[in-house]
Amino acid sequence: MEQIIDIFVRSVFVENMIFAYFLGMCSYLAVSKTVKTASGLGLAVIFVLLITLPVNYLLDRYVLSPGALAQINPAWATVDLSFLSYILFIAVIAAMVQLVEMVVEKYAPALYNNLGIFLPLIAVNCAILGGSLFMQERAYQNIWQVLAFALGSGFGWFLAIVSIAAIREKLSYSNIPAPMRGLGIAFIITGLMGIAFMSFMGIQF
């Protein structure tokens, strides 16, 4: 239990997707002009991470990792399919995003209207594939840890995009040098926010 809380808190604050690894920067910069759309995209990222990470974890553990196929046929104990992981992870993500989009459209039209336009964007969001690759690299031991990691990193991403959107809304009233407007100042503010987030570095449970 303690370990799960530790993974959650670390992935929200210390190993934040945006501030520590710059994952999902493209949509983070493009869709952070107003708080409302930013929170829509943030929710969609949490949602998709929570679905794709466990699926990719099971795929990695029972199909791709070295020797995993021995359960089906002992003669396959030396088969190592891990070089296929990129292609399968991205296929799972693209398929899951499509599936989630259809299910949400059918059963929760209100949610679909809020998330709808963002869902296809998310298939190519680096934060999602990055989540899967980090999960593979850090070798989490069971599915609860993976879920805690998914929820934590999704929430950290949500926190980052909503706060930058709030700051950018206020910024539109300030007098910034012309060449800095838009992209330049967004980078620098993200950097300053990252420095602020570094103060959480020592947190441990």
Added chain:
Amino acid sequence: MNKRIFLDPLFKNNPVSVLALGICSALAVTVKMEPALVMALSVTLVTGFSGFILSLLRNTIPDRIRIIVQLIVIATLVILVDLILKAFAYPISKQLSVFVGLIITNCIIMGRIEAFALHNKPFPSLVDGIANGLGYGIILVAVSFFRELFGSGTLMGYPLIPEKWYVAGGGFYENNGLFILPPMALIVVGLIVWVFNARNAKNDKKAWNK
């Protein structure tokens, strides 16, 4: 025509600093210059060849499933790059860790395929892909230049600041540890964007006055 396709993405329409594409996977590898160069090279190869292959296929892919076809082609190329790095440059491949895999979701690649390769002949697509990869590489190398110089006092691993300048050797100089931390990458990119935009604005004004 081909010259413009090649030169535009390097400065005027630089994918990173002007169009804000492909920053995702990149900045984390800019602490040192060597991995940044390798990363830039890998991205250039993948953008170039994915543009070339998809341009060859452009008339046979049904519109509805084009995204997944693009992803498969890109992912295959990235696997090739990853395996080559693992075979011939293992230490750097370890340093780049997950970021080689993240080339798949680099928006520059998808963006160039959608915007250029699907409507153009294979050779211009190859040139366009390579030029955009190089435009991305310029920013990556510039950021890593400043971060390595100020953060570790070295370039490509060779020490540049004389030993006796350091406080430990009785001098006055100390490396700025902030440059090694992730937030500084963003601030350096912000400043580079500033320079690029100011230059482009000046050029536009000149063109306007003519």
